[in-house]
Amino acid sequence: MSEINEKRKVAIVTGAGQGLGLEIAKKFLSEEMKVVFVDVNQQLLNEVKNSADLQPYLSNSKFLQVDVSDVAAIKHSVNEILREWFRIDILVNNAGVRKETSIEDMTEEEWNKILSVNLGGTFFYSQAVLATMKSQKSGRIINISSYGGQAGPLSSGAHYCASKAGQLVLTKTFARSLASQGITVNAVAPAAIETPEMKNIDTNKLAKMKDSIPVQRFGREEEVAGIVSYLASDAAGYITGSTFDINGGLLMR
Ligand SMILES: NC(=O)c1ccc[n+]([C@@H]2O[C@H](COP(=O)([O-])OP(=O)(O)OC[C@H]3O[C@@H](n4cnc5c(N)ncnc54)[C@H](O)[C@@H]3O)[C@@H](O)[C@H]2O)c1
Numbered sequence: 001m002s003e004i005n006e007k008r009k010v011a012i013v014t015g016a017g018q019g020l021g022l023e024i025a026k027k028f029l030s031e032e033m034k035v036v037f038v039d040v041n042q043q044l045l046n047e048v049k050n051s052a053d054l055q056p057y058l059s060n061s062k063f064l065q066v067d068v069s070d071v072a073a074i075k076h077s078v079n080e081i082l083r084e085w086f087r088i089d090i091l092v093n094n095a096g097v098r099k100e101t102s103i104e105d106m107t108e109e110e111w112n113k114i115l116s117v118n119l120g121g122t123f124f125y126s127q128a129v130l131a132t133m134k135s136q137k138s139g140r141i142i143n144i145s146s147y148g149g150q151a152g153p154l155s156s157g158a159h160y161c162a163s164k165a166g167q168l169v170l171t172k173t174f175a176r177s178l179a180s181q182g183i184t185v186n187a188v189a190p191a192a193i194e195t196p197e198m199k200n201i202d203t204n205k206l207a208k209m210k211d212s213i214p215v216q217r218f219g220r221e222e223e224v225a226g227i228v229s230y231l232a233s234d235a236a237g238y239i240t241g242s243t244f245d246i247n248g249g250l251l252m253r
Contacts, residue, residue, distance in 0.1 A: 008060065010085045011232065012036040012077075014068050014125060015095030017044025019195035020144060023221035024092055024228045029057040031229065036081055038095070040067045068095045068121030069113070078128045088132045090232045093122040093167070094144040098197065101157040111159045118163035119170070126174055126185075139183040140232045141174060143167045144224075147191030147247050154191060154209065154250075155201050164189075168243055175241030184240040186231045191247035193219035214249030 011028045015021035017039035028035045035057075039045050045063045048054060054061060062084070066077045081088060096118045101110060126141050133139025148156045149164025168187055175185040192198075192209055198218070201209075210218060227244050230236055245251060 009033045009089035010036070010081065010087050011090035011092065012038060012081065012088060012125070012129070013092045013094055014038045014066075014121065017041045017048060019197055020190070020193065020221055020224050021092070021094040022048060023225040024094060026053065027222075027225040027229050028090070028232070029054075029060060032060075033090070034060045034062070034085055036062045036064060036077075038064050038066045038068070038077065040065065040095070067117075068093075068125060069116035071120075071124045074121075074124050074128050078132070082132060087136060088129045089136070089138065090140045090142070091125060091129050092142045092144065092228060092232075093125055095121055096144065096146075096163075098156050098160050098200075100153075100155055100201075101159070103158055106158065114157075114159040115163050115166075118160065119166040122167050122170055126170070130178075130183075133178075133183050134181055137182040139178075140236075141183065141185040142228050142231050143171050143185070143187045144228075145171070145187045145189045145243065147189055147245070147251055150189055150243075150245075150253075151251050155205060171243065172241045179240050184231075184237065186236075186239060186241070187243040188224060188227050188231070189243050189245050189247070190219060190224050191250050193221060193224055193246070195221060212250070213247075217248065219246060219248060 011033045013021050013025040016025040016037035025035045025037050042065045049063050064077050066073045122143050145167040146164040148161040149168055171185050171187040
């Protein structure tokens with residue numbers, strides 16, 4: 001079978017060097033997709049590529065160092081994917097940076113950085129894959145937002161929460177615009193999932209956070225990957241513009 005007729009779906013996962021992005025990317029590989037691991041951190045990409053878990057899947061994996069706040073780099077990556085794999089079926093906008101800066105200490109530089117990665121990256125990666133998804137008359141975009149974008153800070157700053165709230169409205173904006181063209185756009189809003197990033201949170205704060213979660217534990221990466229996998233599937237074709245909470249009951253709405 002020539003590459004161009006290959007039936008495997010092609011998924012791009014941003015921030016796939018560790019944490020939720022890595023778990024989502026591995027889930028897609030286990031579902032027989034081709035997966036593009038996008039991350040700004042080349043060392044993390046190398047570690048993933050060399051890990052035992054990935055060895056059976058290397059022919060279905062591509063590793064691209066991309067800073068999602070760099071629009072030219074995003075466009076370049078999409079062209080590279082299309083040149084080799086011809087299609088793009090799924091985009092997961094997962095790359096994100098969290099900072100716990102107070103309102104008083106916020107600098108313009110830090111504000112711009114967080115907004116351009118978390119929100120700009122989501123907008124411009126989605127924009128970059130649209131022409132391809134429209135020509136295929138199908139596609140799935142899934143934005144990894146946060147409880148912080150719904151309820152305000154748990155362990156983050158105003159910039160992070162604003163970027164995550166922005167992702168929720170981008171989800172609806174893209175969903176409305178693309179609904180009639182076979183493309184769905186949804187968001188997942190996690191809170192307190194155990195990823196490497198959690199090591200940056202003060203241990204006393206973590207203990208208090210855990211006590212406040214109704215299910216009395218932190219979330220697991222595979223629990224988030226499970227929702228993303230469902231939203232990426234053909235079975236979820238009637239769901240668009242929605243936000244799926246995964247927060248142990250911290251926010252019930
Ligand atoms: N872990 C949680 O509890 C939680 C809760 C709510 C929301 N989220 C969201 O889920 C996503 C993943 O979180 P995580 O906990 O796995 O984080 P993480 O820090 O463990 O992983 C994030 C990945 O994104 C990459 N990245 C950072 N900046 C980038 C850039 N400019 N371009 C490309 N890649 C970049 C990092 O190198 C890293 O590999 C984030 O968007 C985060 O805001 C996580």
